[in-house]
Amino acid sequence: MQSTSNTTTTKTDIIFDRKTIKEAVVEIVSDSGEGAQKCGQSLGAISAKMGNGVWTVEIIPAEIQPPARSKAGASGIRVRMGSNKVTNMGDHADIVVALNEQVLYGRIDQNAYKSGTYLLIENKWATHTPETQKAYEESLAQFKELGYIIHEIPMEKECLKHVSDARKGKNMWVLGLLCNIYDRDLEIAANQIKYVFRKKSDKIIQSNLDLLHAGYAWANENLPMHFTIPSRLSDEDFVVMNGNEALSLGVMAADIEVCSMYPITPATSATHAMAETIESAGGIIHQAEDEIAAIGFAIGASYAGKTAVTITSGPGIALKTEFIGLAVMAEIPLVIIDVQRGGPSTGLPTKVEQGDLLAVLYGAAGDAPKIVLAPSTIEECFHYIILARKLADSFRSPVFVLTDANLATGVQPFPRPTIKPDWFTGPANQAPWKKGVKAYDWDAETGLSDRPIPGQKGGMYTLTGLAHDEESHVAYDPSINQRAAESRSRKLAALHKTLKVPVVNGSETGDLLLVGWGSTRGAIEEAVERAREKGANVSSLHLHFLSPIEPGLKGIFSKFKKVMTVEINYSDTIGNPLITEENRRYAQLAWYLRAHTLMDVDCFSNVYGQPLSPIQILKMMEKQLDLTLID
Amino acid sequence: MIALQPDFCDIALPEGEHYSIEDYASSKARWCSGCGAHTILNSVQKLCNDKQLPPEKTVFVSGIGCSSRFPHYMKTYGFHGLHGRAFPVACGVKFRRPDLNVFVITGDGDCCSIGAGHWVHAIRYNMKMVVLLFDNAIYGLTKKQTSPTSPFGTVSNTHPAGSVLPPINPIQATLGLPNVSFVAQTVDWKPAHLNATLKKAFDHPGLAFVRIVQRCPIWMRDSYEPTVKDPDAITVLNHENGIVLDEKALKKFRHVNEHDPSDILKAREAAEMVKETTPIGLFYQNKEAIRYDEYGAHNLGTAVEDRIGAINSMMDRYAI
Ligand SMILES: Cc1ncc(C[n+]2csc(CCOP(=O)(O)OP(=O)(O)O)c2C)c(N)n1
Numbered sequence: 023m024q025s026t027s028n029t030t031t032t033k034t035d036i037i038f039d040r041k042t043i044k045e046a047v048v049e050i051v052s053d054s055g056e057g058a059q060k061c062g063q064s065l066g067a068i069s070a071k072m073g074n075g076v077w078t079v080e081i082i083p084a085e086i087q088p089p090a091r092s093k094a095g096a097s098g099i100r101v102r103m104g105s106n107k108v109t110n111m112g113d114h115a116d117i118v119v120a121l122n123e124q125v126l127y128g129r130i131d132q133n134a135y136k137s138g139t140y141l142l143i144e145n146k147w148a149t150h151t152p153e154t155q156k157a158y159e160e161s162l163a164q165f166k167e168l169g170y171i172i173h174e175i176p177m178e179k180e181c182l183k184h185v186s187d188a189r190k191g192k193n194m195w196v197l198g199l200l201c202n203i204y205d206r207d208l209e210i211a212a213n214q215i216k217y218v219f220r221k222k223s224d225k226i227i228q229s230n231l232d233l234l235h236a237g238y239a240w241a242n243e244n245l246p247m248h249f250t251i252p253s254r255l256s257d258e259d260f261v262v263m264n265g266n267e268a269l270s271l272g273v274m275a276a277d278i279e280v281c282s283m284y285p286i287t288p289a290t291s292a293t294h295a296m297a298e299t300i301e302s303a304g305g306i307i308h309q310a311e312d313e314i315a316a317i318g319f320a321i322g323a324s325y326a327g328k329t330a331v332t333i334t335s336g337p338g339i340a341l342k343t344e345f346i347g348l349a350v351m352a353e354i355p356l357v358i359i360d361v362q363r364g365g366p367s368t369g370l371p372t373k374v375e376q377g378d379l380l381a382v383l384y385g386a387a388g389d390a391p392k393i394v395l396a397p398s399t400i401e402e403c404f405h406y407i408i409l410a411r412k413l414a415d416s417f418r419s420p421v422f423v424l425t426d427a428n429l430a431t432g433v434q435p436f437p438r439p440t441i442k443p444d445w446f447t448g449p450a451n452q453a454p455w456k457k458g459v460k461a462y463d464w465d466a467e468t469g470l471s472d473r474p475i476p477g478q479k480g481g482m483y484t485l486t487g488l489a490h491d492e493e494s495h496v497a498y499d500p501s502i503n504q505r506a507a508e509s510r511s512r513k514l515a516a517l518h519k520t521l522k523v524p525v526v527n528g529s530e531t532g533d534l535l536l537v538g539w540g541s542t543r544g545a546i547e548e549a550v551e552r553a554r555e556k557g558a559n560v561s562s563l564h565l566h567f568l569s570p571i572e573p574g575l576k577g578i579f580s581k582f583k584k585v586m587t588v589e590i591n592y593s594d595t596i597g598n599p600l601i602t603e604e605n606r607r608y609a610q611l612a613w614y615l616r617a618h619t620l621m622d623v624d625c626f627s628n629v630y631g632q633p634l635s636p637i638q639i640l641k642m643m644e645k646q647l648d649l650t651l652i653d
Numbered sequence: 654m655i656a657l658q659p660d661f662c663d664i665a666l667p668e669g670e671h672y673s674i675e676d677y678a679s680s681k682a683r684w685c686s687g688c689g690a691h692t693i694l695n696s697v698q699k700l701c702n703d704k705q706l707p708p709e710k711t712v713f714v715s716g717i718g719c720s721s722r723f724p725h726y727m728k729t730y731g732f733h734g735l736h737g738r739a740f741p742v743a744c745g746v747k748f749r750r751p752d753l754n755v756f757v758i759t760g761d762g763d764c765c766s767i768g769a770g771h772w773v774h775a776i777r778y779n780m781k782m783v784v785l786l787f788d789n790a791i792y793g794l795t796k797k798q799t800s801p802t803s804p805f806g807t808v809s810n811t812h813p814a815g816s817v818l819p820p821i822n823p824i825q826a827t828l829g830l831p832n833v834s835f836v837a838q839t840v841d842w843k844p845a846h847l848n849a850t851l852k853k854a855f856d857h858p859g860l861a862f863v864r865i866v867q868r869c870p871i872w873m874r875d876s877y878e879p880t881v882k883d884p885d886a887i888t889v890l891n892h893e894n895g896i897v898l899d900e901k902a903l904k905k906f907r908h909v910n911e912h913d914p915s916d917i918l919k920a921r922e923a924a925e926m927v928k929e930t931t932p933i934g935l936f937y938q939n940k941e942a943i944r945y946d947e948y949g950a951h952n953l954g955t956a957v958e959d960r961i962g963a964i965n966s967m968m969d970r971y972a973i
Binding site for chain 1: 714727743747955968
């Protein structure tokens with residue numbers, strides 16, 4: 023934390039010597055169900071409203087009710103707030119509020135804290151039972167040894183002054199505490215509480231407001247650390263939301279009327295977000311009996327009308343594979359959203375991984391070319407759905423949008439999109455079909471064709487997943503299959519021709535180029551920036567179109583001594599038992615780029631299920647470049 | 654599509670437009686000679702003609718199998734999709750297109766095995782469509798494997814010593830499902846009954862499930878021939894609210910039972926007769942069952958301003 027001193031007057035008129043800092047990373051961790059996430063989300067929203075850059079990331083245990091006071095049970099949230107735009111979760115937490123000391127072990131294991139991190143720990147466990155007392159004392163001793171600065175906080179005791187069940191109110195008391203520590207505007211905080219509890223009674227709202235003020239006052243009197251994070255208010259309108267909420271708004275703004283899904287973490291919350299609004303926005307969510315039915319239904323709706331969407335995660339993609347092949351074969355426009363989670367199999371349902379890229383690109387019988395996009399920010403989660411729908415229509419093709427658990431639950435402010443009437447296409451075309459035009463009138467150069475929609479007189483054809491000719495007649499002549507496959511593939515080439523060469527972040531030549539895709543962009547670019555400040559000759563490139571792949575990569579790569587992907591998925595590490603240059607399995611984008619460019623693209627990846635932090639990437643670069651990049 | 658209401662199925666034909674049987678016929682059917690599918694195709698084309706369905710407003714959705722080739726032989730819109738998955742596609746087609754006449758063509762493997770989960774839920778969705786289960790009690794296209802409806806002991810390529818499990822009774826299974834609204838059975842070789850059944854099914858306001866006992870002369874000749882030849886093998890379920898045959902046609906059947914299709918318990922009883930005879934007719938009908946397609950169409954044609962307004966007010970919640 024960089025700091026200078028200044029003096030601030032808070033709403034309660036208490037004078038502090040506040041340190042001005044550029045940014046802070048705060049965590050609230052607890053057992054499941056104690057409202058830590060609500061507390062952190064509110065802190066994030068309040069900070070965003072004050073004009074700070076914000077990124078929040080949820081800390082989610084795999085089980086809904088893991089054992090209380092356990093390492094595996096760590097549930098909570100990290101909030102990173104700063105004077106500038108914040109694009110990732112940052113490195114180590116500066117202040118952690120823990121509703122019990124045991125859950126901290128889960129985070130310590132994940133290297134979330136550093137020597138000097140403040141731990142603000144609920145002290146009721148010191149007197150709760152003999153067992154908790156023993157565990158509490160042992161843990162605190164260990165934490166001290168690790169260099170953490172400990173403050174024992176009587177949260178329960180203080181909350182009980184205001185509510186009878188402290189479990190239900192502690193989170194808002196903690197919010198008050200943090201608002202004091204970081205000089206958050208109490209009026210904005212109060213409005214946030216009113217918003218969060220808008221469906222609750224006035225009595226509940228009032229008691230939460232009381233807790234907020236109580237927490238604020240307690241910190242004021244009892245804690246020594248007080249900071250302020252200057253912000254830049256802009257004239258532009260901003261919205262603050264997570265990636266799944268952005269996806270859901272994108273679906274509706276993209277003129278998609280049917281969203282067909284089967285619940286799966288971490289995708290489902292996108293449909294939760296849209297459920298209240300979609301019907302007044304002219305659409306409907308269909309909760310199907312399984313993922314196969316979900317995509318089948320979406321395909322049926324697309325075939326007979328406007329392009330539909332299906333939304334899922336890895337295991338759902340596996341089930342949908344056969345239908346995806348059909349959508350490619352029969353050229354049915356469709357948007358498929360894959361909010362990736364840890365795999366294979368049920369994997370890490372709540373954790374981040376970018377593990378579906380190759381499955382999505384190649385997981386089909388035969389050759390099944392389709393368009394694959396990967397938004398890299400929350401804002402792009404919104405805009406890419408609109409892009410995907412347009413591409414699906416223009417290219418008569420399924421279009422994938424790959425996001426992940428990090429984007430799904432990460433919260434970030436971005437400029438409020440203006441919804442344009444011309445994004446809405448009106449009803450499906452029902453004009454008589456053009457005489458003499460075949461159902462698949464493949465353009466010789468682009469492979470593109472218009473599709474007849476049921477209801478169009480004279481356009482009748484039978485769509486089939488069998489190899490077929492221009493009239494959708496079953497191909498009994500083998501040359502038809504070759505020609506049709508060429509046409510479908512050529513559509514990607516036609517789209518490729520319209521793409522621009524991506525822009526390198528940093529200089530266009532250097533010692534090392536990091537290549538990423540999806541949610542890792544913020545961490546990669548921050549790491550590159552910090553490394554460049556230390557004199558390292560590194561740059562990064564972030565890909566948004568994965569199929570067709572963006573043009574000019576070979577030219578870009580050739581200007582760097584080394585090219586390396588940074589991804590959250592599995593790759594072998596040379597030096598591990600039995601792993602050699604010959605048998606090493608690479609990260610997914612690395613495989614793909616190696617094949618595409620015939621260049622030696624290395625990779626840095628892992629499957630800890632955590633978003634990448636800049637410091638992890640910096641450490642890797644220190645090794646690669648033999649430089650010191652971390653203070 | 655924008656201003657269409659759910660009752661738009663009976664769209665008035667433009668003045669002077671008339672469709673002949675040939676207007677519904679596409680390429681020559683490639684089924685084996687003697688296959689029951691040929692007569693079903695004729696009967697369906699007759700239905701389209703009798704009802705004067707505009708071909709462009711009619712969609713046949715099928716799965717994979719011999720029977721599922723059906724859409725290719727109709728000059729309407731068709732969707733020959735994946736094995737077992739006709740139901741979800743058909744439901745997706747109908748969801749936002751109340752104006753389309755939707756038919757599902759499915760085989761016994763397609764519906765009762767690989768697609769069984771979708772079958773259960775399609776019955777529950779009860780969207781207006783006609784479902785024709787072509788039940789030849791064998792896997793035809795893949796050359797004689799046991800089907801879930803193969804009679805116990807059926808000799809097939811997967812069970813050369815005879816099948817070892819009792820079959821599913823699709824009528825009984827369907828009658829056991831929630832929100833079921835129309836269940837009928839007919840046979841491909843009694844055209845009068847087949848025609849009358851299809852007509853009744855088409856007029857039903859919901860999902861009409863019709864199992865058609867179908868001859869497969871290649872793989873199942875021994876199994877069907879006795880039924881086809883034996884006048885005692887069939888029992889007609891007769892009722893004024895059921896499949897109504899004219900007197901002459903009815904007289905051709907030796908066994909006629911009165912059965913009231915409004916009584917689901919009696920319907921389930923009648924479905925059990927299958928062990929001794931093949932009951933044909935309408936087992937059950939409930940015109941009041943909840944229809945998911947009505948829900949699907951309820952907000953069709955929402956004005957763009959209203960749509961944008963709704964999205965913006967959701968966005969307001971995230972505004973800072
Ligand atoms: C996913 C998948 N599994 C298996 C098949 C192979 N297959 C095609 S049709 C069929 C069964 C056909 O039997 P049925 O549904 O009774 O129809 P019929 O051919 O008798 O009309 C099978 C197993 C397939 N096409 N797709």
